[in-house]
Amino acid sequence: MGSIAGQAKGAQISYKVTFPEAQAHYADIEMKISGLNQKATNLKMPVWTPGSYLIREFAKSIEGFSASYKGDALSAVKINKNTWHIGTAGVSELTVKYRVYAFEISVRTSVIDASHGFLSTSGIFLYPEGMLNQPSTINIVPYKNWDKVSTSLEQVGNDQFTVKAPNYDILFDSPIEVGNQDVFGFDVAGVKYEVCMYGGGNYDKERLKTDLTKIIEQQTAVFGENPNKRYVFIVHNYQRGGGGLEHLSSTVLGASRDAYGTERGYEGFLGLASHEHFHLWNVKRLRPIALGPFDYETENYTTNLWIAEGFTAYYQDNIVRRTNLYSVDNYLDDVVGNFNMLDNQPGAKIQSASESSFDAWIKFYRPNENSANTTISYYNKGAVIGTLLDLEIINDSDGKYSLDDVMKYMYTEYYKNRKRGYTDAEFKLGLEKFAGKKLDDFYKKYINDVDQVDYDKFLGYAGYKLNNELANSNTPSLGISSSNISGKIIVSAVARNSAAWVDGINVNDEIAAIDGTPVTDPTAILNGKNVGDKINVTVNRDGKQLVLPVTLLKSTRVKYKIEAIADANAKQLEVRKRWLRQ
Incomplete structure (x- = not known):
């Protein structure tokens, strides 16, 4: 028998994804590995997703892990935060089942509900240690009336719900959208583009085709070639959405469904699409x-x-x-x-x-x-x-x-x-x-x-030259940011070297009064005050009332404008x- 990665080159790997409880945000995964010849197999879940530089600990969303060989349970022990150790001595194949809870709405994390399933693959699929270069096949069984799959992964045969990845770097770089998304496409210099719109919106398909084509052509001109044969824009339209995450042959964009109808809203979407596509x-x-x-x-x-x-x-x-x-x-x-x-x-x-x-x-x-x-x-x-x-x-x-x-x-x-x-x-x-x-x-x-x-x-x-429109202003500033929480003005940030910083106003303080006058409007608390004025700021801190003497300093904010010489x-x-x- 070989070591954990002893027979990696001969292994065949497949996944089946089902959504029996999509309404409760679950995907069920059945993973099969055949061609094994090793005493043990370690299965691992990535801890981060490329393009988003934070350890996200995707294994935290896994539950119900089990391993078997031809229906018989195998020893499976979780040995660290993202690794399951399975005894595979004497067995040539392995079936693993687990569930993933997915309800974090962002471009970098999976989200599943009754309306669609977005699979951010690095947080969905376990991989066998030592086999990152192995190909895999993914079969998706859609929930109820879902009828489309959008992904840059290559389709197997005529079945849109079965796709394949040549290795795990590409699998983890190829998100999958499943549901009833609006799909339309266009070609740019021989590259097939697909746009997948989830969540509706007031977008104009023909205008998007025309304008995205112009952007893609300009970007291609910078590098002299487009290395893709096919590219997919997965767009999630929410009441208020934003952000994007690049992938090798696709991207995921967050957008506001009703913002396409305004000049700045539409330009913002084009800028986001331009950003993520340039990443290819x-x-x-x-x-x-x-x-x-x-x-x-x-x-x-x-x-x-x-x-x-x-x-x-x-x-x-x-x-x-x-x-x-x-x-x-x-x-x-x-x-x-x-x-x-x-x-x-x-x-x-x-x-x-x-x-x-x-x-x-x-x-x-x-x-x-x-x-x-x-x-x-x-x-x-x-x-x-x-x-x-x-x-x-x-x-x-x-x-x-x-x-x-x-x-x-x-x-x-x-x-x-x-x-x-x-x-x-x-x-x-x-x-x-x-x-x-x-x-x-x-x-x-x-x-x-x-x-x-x-x-x-x-x-x-x-x-050109730069003009600071606030250069000659002498506006006093406390140097705080605040939030109105149940009618109370609560400090959320204190700027370095500001009056509040120097004289001891803290984050989480409630600004109750200025010179004895109760504060109700945070935008008006310094009305009538000047730079250099000494004021008494009454704050409520941890159930105690304090009066802090504060000397107002000049605002250091800039407001630049580019002007022609x-x-x-x-x-x-x-x-x-x-x-x-x-």
């Missing part, structure tokens, strides 16, 4: 070296999420601008929105882009009341960095190159030629190749440190034209 190159194929092949049992650390996610966040709007679906003004509003978000986050002076990337596992997806003071978003800072570098490269090359050339070069060199991910140093060399100079100073200031961004330098390349020269106008694709 940037991160799913052109990727940091740590992100594949994946270790599904622990954190996969990289300092480069500011590239993987941040550059994608930059391109999501830049690409839509190229289609003319965004006006120049709307696009510049999106660009300056990233600047505002970064500079209004106190954590921008604490956490660098590379640190934010590395610590995503413990910080980004686990925010608390102090997170704004200590962290930034690698999406946001990365989008800012993408803006700066695009302008820098266009300017320094006299319009010959742009960030596009870096992305295409890195995709070709590392994904296609070297067939591996890139290191931090290798991506830096790629940027320098097209910038025509060393970027040590840029990396030190804006990627590995927390220097204030010199926006005017980079915008100036394109004949009146006397921009010919080179600046050329850089602007190249950047905005005018």
Whole structure:
């Protein structure tokens, strides 16, 4: 007999998924493995899903685990949080049954109810240790009147409810939507696209086909090819929805079902679709070296999420601008929105882009009341960095190159030629190749440190400047965020170095009165007050009333606007034209 993975190459693996209690949010899984020749088989559940950098412990949703051989029970012991150890000495095949509870509505977790089943596969399917490269077949038995399956997995024969995966990396990167979703499609340069709409909505199919086609064509032009034969947009439309998660040949989008009818709502959806589709190159194929092949049992650390996610966040709007679906003004509003978000986050002076990337596992997806003071978003800072570098490269090359050339070069060199991910140093060399100079100073200031961004330098390349509309204001601020809970004004956050921070107002304090006057409207509590005024803030804290003397400080918020320089020269106008694709 061999070891646990002794006969991995000969094993055949299949799954049957049923929904006998879909209304109670359950999927029942029957897993069969044949061709075994080993004393024991370990079955494991991933602890995270690629693209969402948080240990989610999917095994917590498993119940009713059993293992058998031809109807006879086998020894099955759970030996750690996500591993079941099954004695398989003398048996050539194995049947495992278990149930998964699925009722967490997001793009990265499974959700099942009577209306549909969304299977985020990394949280549904156990895999045999040592057999990640093995193919598998999945047969889905739909609940009641469900009549469609939407997934990028290849169909087996003419049965849409039976699909196959060549290995577990692809299975775990291919979500499955089952139900009565609205499905429509279109072709772009030989690639078949399918859009699967769950939850209804006021979307216009023909308009979406036309506009998504434009976005896909522009993105394909950046990299020179579309590596897919087929791609699926799975869209979950809720009363209020958002977010997205990229996959190798598909994506899952969260949307608001009635937002397609407004200009900004529709543009927001296009930006989200653009973001997640751009990932099919940037991160799913052109990727940091740590992100594949994946270790599904622990954190996969990289300092480069500011590239993987941040550059994608930059391109999501830049690409839509190229289609003319965004006006120049709307696009510049999106660009300056990233600047505002970064500079209004106190954590921008604490956490660098590379640190934010590395610590995503413990910080980004686990925010608390102090997170704004200590962290930034690698999406946001990365989008800012993408803006700066695009302008820098266009300017320094006299319009010959742009960030596009870096992305295409890195995709070709590392994904296609070297067939591996890139290191931090290798991506830096790629940027320098097209910038025509060393970027040590840029990396030190804006990627590995927390220097204030010199926006005017980079915008100036394109004949723009930044105007802070609040620069001359002298507005007093407590520096708190609050919530109205049952008529009480409860502090939810305190900004670093603000008046509240300095003078001891705490999160969870109830702001009861200012200078003895009861507080009823949090937006009006400083009416008539000035910077430097000393006020008495009455708070209720843990059942006790305290009066805290507070000295009001000036608000440090910025509100930037990008403005054209009146006397921009010919080179600046050329850089602007190249950047905005005018």
